[in-house]
Amino acid sequence: MAWSLLVVAGLLEIIWSISMKASDGFTKVMFTGITLVAAGLSFWLLGLAMKSLPVGTAYAVWTGIGAVGASVLGIVFFKEPATAARIVCILAIVGGILGLKFLPSAGA
Template identity: 65%
Template sequence: MFTSISPAALAWGLLFIAGLLEVVWASAMKASEGFTKLPYTALTFTAAWGSFWLLGLALKTLPVGTAYAVWTGVGAVGVATLGLLFFNEPASLARIGCIALIVIGILGLKALSA
């Protein structure tokens, strides 16, 4: 009853998780206040290691340009969204529009790689 996952589908899943871990390490770095708070500093380095590791695994299958653009895009959208929600960053229409353009770019790269 189990179906096997294609290498490409697995690589895209790993890449998405790597992007989410990029959001974690960037947010934890902000919370570490210049690496002065040990728990957030440890989370920063642990999440960064995991993010790079999963990106490396995804690169076994995906083209480097596509994978890197998607990885940084997922991270950028996630961190920008958290900035709006939790770090009191301005939520202008132009800013939200630019974030939407990044999402469109990510989806476009995914669609073109299929």
């Protein structure tokens, strides 16, 4: 259950980071609202997941999901560069997330 909460928290982190960019410095009310609600829910679910997951694992996975998602959506929606180096780094983050989840003792 904690891992499910953590994944949803990470997905909400993607939502709030992308909506923050779309809010244009918090000048667009709808995107500002989405940012605040998604961020609040994301933090709340992260806190619930941390009740049974190690803090380092939970935080690393949460930020990793957010970083990967925001990077990919930044490329897709905001035309950010999709260089080979950037893609390799995104894949390295994905590898770290999977390692924390599936390697024995890594994610506890």
